[in-house]
Amino acid sequence: METAELCFTPATVLARAIRARKLSPVELVEAVLARIEALNPRLNAFLTVDAEGARRAARAAEAAVQRGETLGLLHGLPVSIKDLEPTAGLRCTYGSKFFEHSIAEQDGIVSERVRAAGGIILGKTNTPHFGHKDMCDNLLGPPCRNPWDPARTPGGSSGGAAVAVATGMGPLAHGSDGAGSIRIPAALCGVFGFKPSFGRVPYWPNPDIWAARSHNGPMSRTVADAALMLLAIAGPDPRDPTTIDNTPEDYVTALARAPEALRGLRVAWSADLGYAAVDPQVRRLTTQAAARFADFGCTVEAVDPGWDDPRPAAETAWYVSLAARLGAQYDARPEWFEPSLAAMIEAGRRVSGEEHGRALLARTAFYQQALRFFSRYDLLLTPQMPVAAWPLEAAPREIDGRPAPSMFHRLPFTFPFNLTGQPAASVPCGFTAEGLPVALQIVGRWHADTLVLQAAAAFEQAMPWAPQRPPV
Numbered sequence: 001m002e003t004a005e006l007c008f009t010p011a012t013v014l015a016r017a018i019r020a021r022k023l024s025p026v027e028l029v030e031a032v033l034a035r036i037e038a039l040n041p042r043l044n045a046f047l048t049v050d051a052e053g054a055r056r057a058a059r060a061a062e063a064a065v066q067r068g069e070t071l072g073l074l075h076g077l078p079v080s081i082k083d084l085e086p087t088a089g090l091r092c093t094y095g096s097k098f099f100e101h102s103i104a105e106q107d108g109i110v111s112e113r114v115r116a117a118g119g120i121i122l123g124k125t126n127t128p129h130f131g132h133k134d135m136c137d138n139l140l141g142p143p144c145r146n147p148w149d150p151a152r153t154p155g156g157s158s159g160g161a162a163v164a165v166a167t168g169m170g171p172l173a174h175g176s177d178g179a180g181s182i183r184i185p186a187a188l189c190g191v192f193g194f195k196p197s198f199g200r201v202p203y204w205p206n207p208d209i210w211a212a213r214s215h216n217g218p219m220s221r222t223v224a225d226a227a228l229m230l231l232a233i234a235g236p237d238p239r240d241p242t243t244i245d246n247t248p249e250d251y252v253t254a255l256a257r258a259p260e261a262l263r264g265l266r267v268a269w270s271a272d273l274g275y276a277a278v279d280p281q282v283r284r285l286t287t288q289a290a291a292r293f294a295d296f297g298c299t300v301e302a303v304d305p306g307w308d309d310p311r312p313a314a315e316t317a318w319y320v321s322l323a324a325r326l327g328a329q330y331d332a333r334p335e336w337f338e339p340s341l342a343a344m345i346e347a348g349r350r351v352s353g354e355e356h357g358r359a360l361l362a363r364t365a366f367y368q369q370a371l372r373f374f375s376r377y378d379l380l381l382t383p384q385m386p387v388a389a390w391p392l393e394a395a396p397r398e399i400d401g402r403p404a405p406s407m408f409h410r411l412p413f414t415f416p417f418n419l420t421g422q423p424a425a426s427v428p429c430g431f432t433a434e435g436l437p438v439a440l441q442i443v444g445r446w447h448a449d450t451l452v453l454q455a456a457a458a459f460e461q462a463m464p465w466a467p468q469r470p471p472v
Helices: 003-007 011-019 025-043 051-067 109-116 159-166 183-189 223-233 251-261 280-296 311-332 339-349 353-373 416-420 449-462
Strands: 046-049 078-082 120-125 172-177 192-195 215-220 266-269 299-302 379-383 424-431 437-444
Touching: 003 025, 011 025, 011 051, 011 223, 025 046, 025 051, 025 078, 025 120, 046 159, 051 120, 078 109, 078 159, 109 120, 109 172, 109 223, 120 159, 159 172, 159 183, 159 215, 172 183, 172 223, 183 192, 183 424, 183 437, 192 223, 192 449, 215 223, 223 251, 223 449, 251 449, 266 280, 280 299, 280 379, 280 424, 280 437, 280 449, 311 339, 311 353, 311 416, 353 416, 379 449, 424 449, 437 449
Parallel strands: 078 120, 078 172, 266 299, 266 379
Antiparallel strands: 046 120, 172 215, 192 215, 192 424, 379 437, 424 437
16 A cells, blocks of 8 residues: 555554554554654644654554454554643643643553553644644744645644644544534544543543543544544543543444434534524535435424523633633743733633632533433534634634634634533534635534444545545
8 A cells, every 4th residue: 555545544444454464553653654754844733753652662563463462442553642641751742831841751541541552652743832722833833734724723722633634644633622622623624523521531630620621532534533542542530530430332333323323313403503603604514514414314403502602601711720720830931921821811810709600600501501402402513613724823803794802702612512511523514615624513412422423424424524635
């Protein structure tokens, strides 16, 4: 197989070839490292590449195959780790000048589980300063760039992960999502991203566990690849007391039932949740995509959920958390903080304790509204992002003629499901006239991870996106 084709082969296919001794992990890793060497200087998807470590791991993986050992789910497969997650022995920057040269002393749980499953860690992918925003630039170096148009953002905060997957710099990537950070770049880069139910994948170390907002999850070019990675990293761990304390389902096997599992489902479609501004091209493409679910035997109903807009409460909680976590560093070295993060910290400092308390109460009320809504529907479909990728220099200040003064105005479809903890997937569904990817979001009921993956797989069968590659 040619090197380029090897880099775009699905992880599930690669895994079978490795087990059948038709593909060497060494050959695979060398192909991916060559791809990284060629593209990363232009796109900045990786902050750190561990070429020698990956080669050592590949040789060990090949030897294990030759010895006939029992192999893990990810055996011999290259995997990237977002640089908000520690990986022992590798630089871990968190996108911050404070940690520019820091070396992690231990694995986070995702890194630990990827290694235990036989995955080969390639390096650490780019992220904004402590993942604070929906773009992927920081003060450590050049910004991460969108492979469909390098003058535009790939989104954030798992921007490097999305770019790596989209361009063949590894079939599997770890992402994390506190307000949309898996789904945003997945949508803007044209790949698959899955935010599992809150607690399905442990999040440790985590300085703000009780915020109950951040999710670890997979990013990939196909749904089956994401299901494979999720199966390897999901499951409870006492280091994260919010994890779901049961054994995950076999997501890979469940995908075989994907079309049948959707028959008879009640599916809600909302183009704007009743309050969001959406670009007309995005609205048209996602409306057409949602209509495909009728072909799967679903009853699709256009709805306004009747929810209160959760943006003010979500913004308040986000800003307060950043101020509490990073305020001391900001005071010590304000020049090491981007204007966007500095503004969020300052906003958090202006919030009173009572105002913060009201925001948390509003989150509870919003969860109850969503719970009542999902008693009537099995799935909710929405646009994933209300706009396509925007220029690196500046985020859009309006959407469809309506003001969008803050980041959260660009995220009306992502952060609500961090507030509720529901599973949500981003599936590519077309391109704008400028050739930029657009995505549909699939949201499931409480803990309905398998159904969301099955719905994504059915959509993928009907409208396959993986064959379409960015022009880099």
